[in-house]
Structures are given as structure tokens and as C-alpha cells.
Amino acid sequence: GNSVTQMEGPVTLSEEAFLTINCTYTATGYPSLFWYVQYPGEGLQLLLKATKADDKGSNKGFEATYRKETTSFHLEKGSVQVSDSAVYFCASGINQGAQKLVFGQGTRLTINP
Amino acid sequence: DVKVTQSSRYLVKRTGEKVFLECVQDMDHENMFWYRQDPGLGLRLIYFSYDVKMKEKGDIPEGYSVSREKKERFSLILESASTNQTSMYLCASRPLDREGYTFGSGTRLTVV
Numbered sequence: 001g002n003s004v005t006q007m008e009g010p011v012t013l014s015e016e017a018f019l020t021i022n023c024t025y026t027a028t029g030y031p032s033l034f035w036y037v038q039y040p041g042e043g044l045q046l047l048l049k050a051t052k053a054d055d056k057g058s059n060k061g062f063e064a065t066y067r068k069e070t071t072s073f074h075l076e077k078g079s080v081q082v083s084d085s086a087v088y089f090c091a092s093g094i095n096q097g098a099q100k101l102v103f104g105q106g107t108r109l110t111i112n113p
Numbered sequence: 114d115v116k117v118t119q120s121s122r123y124l125v126k127r128t129g130e131k132v133f134l135e136c137v138q139d140m141d142h143e144n145m146f147w148y149r150q151d152p153g154l155g156l157r158l159i160y161f162s163y164d165v166k167m168k169e170k171g172d173i174p175e176g177y178s179v180s181r182e183k184k185e186r187f188s189l190i191l192e193s194a195s196t197n198q199t200s201m202y203l204c205a206s207r208p209l210d211r212e213g214y215t216f217g218s219g220t221r222l223t224v225v
Binding site: 032043049102 | 117144153154156158161203212213219
């Protein structure tokens with residue numbers, strides 16, 4: 001079956017530090033890959049996505065590249081801000097039918113000023 | 114702006130009660146989903162719906178049922194609430210021609 005594994009949190013960084021949150025997936029077929037972000041007290045928001053191998057998704061300074069050879073989709077940002085503090089979820093889904101998404105367990109990120 | 118609205122942010126119910134969680138989307142999306150979110154477990158799919166009156170079980174359907182009588186509304190029903198159903202419940206929707214979901218803000222349910 002399909003699954004997603006994220007690096008365990010929590011992750012605590014200082015402002016302007018470099019961020020990497022690791023994500024690997026297993027899937028039958030070729031899934032689309034997503035990163036969602038959840039700010040305190042809110043639902044999940046789509047942060048970025050990639051639909052095929054070597055695609056790079058980017059948004060708000062965050063980037064992730066779909067690596068088929070390593071089955072990975074690591075989230076990176078060059079210089080984090082306090083406002084990036086949130087929980088980040090990696091997800092995968094095959095674009096067939098309802099495209100059920102499978103989510104990782106989430107990584108809590110805290111940025112200190 | 115597109116919206117998925119969950120009727121309650123917080124609910125407290127007693128063990129054995131029948132509980133209804135409501136979700137409404139205003140985007141004419143065909144697909145709708147119910148997930149529960151628990152610390153360390155991420156999001157787990159309970160039920161989903163392809164379209165009106167169509168529903169399928171997700172990964173953890175036991176103890177739940179759903180109803181989709183109209184396209185915009187997808188209800189999650191806890192037939193007899195139990196304490197292990199205390200959780201954050203998230204509703205999401207998706208159109209057929211686009212990838213990725215739009216989520217509601219969630220309902221935090223506590224069963225006592």
C-alpha cells in the first residue's frame with residue numbers, strides 16, 4: 001500500500017536558519033506529492049505540490065523536489081521566520097478517482113526570534 | 114474565496130450519544146473527505162465520497178458512518194460515541210479536475 005514517512009519533530013530553529021524536513025514515500029504507481037501546513041487552531045493549507053518526477057514545487061520561500069530515485073520530497077527553506085512556526089504534513093496521492101491522500105505524521109516546527 | 118465550513122469548532126459529548134459533524138463546501142466540488150487527526154499519527158481517512166449519495170470507507174471507518182444527500186454537504190456520524198473517538202476531525206473537498214484538497218478548520222471533539 002501507499003505510505004508517507006516524515007522526520008520526527010519537534011524541530012526548533014532560530015530565525016534565518018536553514019530548514020529541511022525530510023519526507024519519503026512508498027507507492028504503487030506514480031503519486032502526486034504535497035506539503036500542507038497547519039497553523040495553530042486552523043485546518044490544513046496546501047503549501048506546494050509536485051505531480052511528476054523532477055518537478056519542483058515552491059511557495060512562500062519553501063521548495064521541494066520530487067525525487068523518484070530516492071522516493072523523497074524533502075521540504076526546504078533558506079531562511080525561516082517566526083511566522084513559519086506550524087505543523088507541516090507531507091502527503092501523497094494517486095490521481096485516480098477521488099485521489100485519496102495519505103499523510104505523514106506531521107512535523108512541528110518552532111522558530112525562535 | 115473558496116470555503117469548506119465545519120459547523121462546530123469544539124464539541125463535548127457523552128459516551129453513547131449519537132454525534133453529527135457537519136461539513137459544507139461552496140465550490141461545487143465532487144469529492145469530499147473526513148479525516149481524523151491525532152498526535153503522532155497524522156491524518157487518517159475515515160470515509161470519502163465521490164459524489165452525491167456515493168460513499169466509500171477509508172482506512173478507519175469502524176464506529177462511523179456518513180451521509181451525502183446534497184453535493185455541498187458531507188456529514189460524519191458517530192453512531193454511539195466512545196472516548197477513543199476524542200480527536201480533531203477535518204473535512205476536505207476536491208474538484209475532479211484539480212489535485213490537492215481544501216480543508217475546513219476542523220472540529221475538536223471530546224467524548225466524556
